[in-house]
Amino acid sequence: MASDAGSNQSVERALTVLRVFTAGRAELRVSDVAKLADLGLSTASRLLATLEAAGFVDRDPVSGLYRLGLDTVSLGGAVLNSHPVHREARQIAQNLAAELGLGVNVAVRRDASLFYLLNFEGRQAPRAFVLAGQRNPLHATGLGKSLLTGLTAAERRALLPADRLVSYTPRTITTHADLDAEIERTVTRGYGCELEELALGRACVAAPIRDSSGGVVAALSVSGPLSAIDLQRREAELSRAVIEACDSISIGLGYVGPAHHVPMEQVR
Incomplete structure (x- = not known):
């Protein structure tokens, strides 16, 4: 022993x-x-x-x-290649980044943060580093808020106590009341937006991805500098593209639509 x-x-x-x-x-x-x-x-x-x-x-x-x-790259590659969300999302995300010219990211929730599974750069949203494997806060990102739609308000408060709603910019949501309202808008519209909440000069549009159980297992976003993403002009176009991509990935994971599962809020 x-x-x-x-x-x-x-x-x-x-x-x-x-x-x-x-x-x-x-x-x-x-x-x-x-x-x-x-x-x-x-x-x-x-x-x-x-x-x-x-x-x-x-x-x-x-x-x-x-x-x-x-050798850590070999381990990481093996992990990603065996992950069902990564397998279903990779080609869809790559095509979307090429089509829109923006960054496309897919993430899952790991405890109280989001974890990037993959990202592709568009010509208007280059990066000098790889996002896969990095973490970001849930409350200050479009991806994170999409992931949080799979939890009840009580579960969100247990996961993210008030002192964890840290401010990153003047636009960051720092109260549960405001976070609840934003998540409700995301659920109602089927997508959410984030405008300079994590970093100044950047924005994104994101939506949740579901599996065969109907639960939220991941999220996808398109992101980039404000000049490229231009939410005022492109929000309808980008939200439609994001929702369609998430629907395709969800179907690949076995999701058959809202008519075939009971919403998680009702189960609780």
Whole structure:
């Protein structure tokens, strides 16, 4: 039992070290990893050496800095390729980004945040980084609010206490009353909009994706700079395209329409 406990602790510590690299800086010193993972310097050094030998981190021979290794890409690719939402959404999202010239993102909910499964860049919405695998707040994004349509008001409050409704810009929703109203609008229209709530100068249109049970399992958005997305002129066009894309993905996941399932609010 003592040996098992020690092995489990080593695995947990190694995973903590890997997660440190997903939190911001791409390259870190051993001392940085030790501090961020709350480990002793010798422990951090030993774990990094083991992870390097396994291909999960790489060490720059000149600077001595560590970064995630390419073998993590193989793991990530295998995870995404086996995920049903990713399989159904990938081609649809790629086609939509090419058609509209905007970014197209698909995300699922992971605890109290959204988790990007994939994103494609349109010619009017380039990015210098990959969104897949990153997280963002639920209350400050169109994707997040679409995901929250699958929860009751009480469940939303339990998931996101008032102190978690953090303000990112002057437009960010920071009260549950306002969040409830926005989610109700999203449910009524079948789509939601986000205008500079997470970052100034950007906007999106998003809608939920459902599976065979009728539950909300993911969401899709089109996003980009204000000059490209131009909600005042393009909202009808973009919302129609987003809803159609979400319907196609939902059908691929086995969803057969609202007439064939009882709304989750009624079940509760």
